Amino acid sequence: MSYTEMAGGMTTGKEATLHQRILSDIEGQIVSGAWPPGHRIPFELALAEQYDCSRMTVNKALTQLARAGLIERRKRSGSFVTHPLAQSAVLEIHDIESEVQSLNLPYSHKLVKRTERRDRPEDARRLQFAGSVPVLEISCIHYAGPRPFCLEDRVINLDAVPEAAKADFATLPPGPWLLNQVPWSTAEHQIRAISAEGEAAASLDVPKGTACLVVERRTWSSTGPITHVRLTYPGDRHSLVARFTPSS
Template sequence: MTTGKEATLHQRILSDIEGQIVSGAWPPGHRIPFEMDLAEQYDCSRMTVNKVLTQLARAGLIERRKRSGSFVTHPQAQSAVLEIHDIKSEVLSLNLPYSHKLTKLVKRNGRAEDARRLQYVGSLPVLEITCIHYAGPRPFCVEDRVINLDAVPEAADADFATLPPGPWLINQVPWSTAEHQIRAIAAESDAAANLDVQKGTACLVVERRTWSAAGPITHVRLTYPGDRHSLVARFTPSS
């Protein structure tokens, strides 16, 4: 059985190594310190270190080689990449003032819908957030988000009325994987009211999940009026 102290140490080692990789301090091909060295550094058993490295390998962040050690993996080529942009930067690029309004903040136990959104099996505490982002006086988009509080417990005490959850999360916790889904919808009553458009107006929805080696971090649904937003991806031919 894993004790609370062991679980906390496991998370600390995991976060430290993941942070070095995601920040670029340990680039692709970098050799991770050997298990015995990490065990000595953190004053723990090699079994604890082994579990951390196994979790990082399953997340695709490192590659473990027999008799050679563990190495930071080289990123896999993608046909196109959609970056995580800051909504405030998008608005300012239009030469319009940015603001946001927090309309919902609820800490609760996860439901089946949250498990689907986070792609998580089981139950976990979540923070449910709704924000309206403005470009000048007009709504720019509506943000509906759930945050896994097991992965980011600090979110429960964050002041999202001052700083939106998107940039707060980027500054708070490193993510290793992201997934985007883009689709068109006809605005339902709530979305239409928040965006100040007619019910049934064509809208663009961008859904994004992010993970770290420790599991899912957040799922966000961004809804934009269809006539006010477009997505552009620039890419080059694969070699």
């Protein structure tokens, strides 16, 4: 059952069949990316002619899609595919699954790489520590429906979190696992724009050169650095907003 089916009631008979067909067709165009955010949905009259049904049947389907958050209906303008919801606060540590669910899309993730090794100079820069420590390197792809939503590249300090060496990150992504496992005291975010190249472009299924938003985050506990994560989002699927007040 799709999320549009859960967002509203069903009709009966031929009308129910057409109603569900319209829902499935439009939902499929949106989830597949064929109709990107901002795309205008065909007008009710055009859809009624296309499906050989009443405008009331089309209206019910569009109302259900709007209730599910897939489209936005504007008076005298028509219906449009909704834009991704903005992240509410840059300085909070958010769960990617919750971000995807806020878009009314099903979440999944795939563990692409997991390597336990000694640290390298790049790891010392990312984790900001001196000396040598064992690290766990992880790469995951997070999905919103069938489309890649975010590429996660993470390094975990195994001296600080030795339990991570045995954790099953194919079942539970490392972000929520770490939040439940290790209390953090300090976090730092860096946000920048890049052009997707090579592995990142392939993982996110976007053309090379696509504008992407990168959020890098370091976290520390009272005993030292815990993890550094680099989250890469296709630029047209994510935005970040911070709300703040003047300092005294």
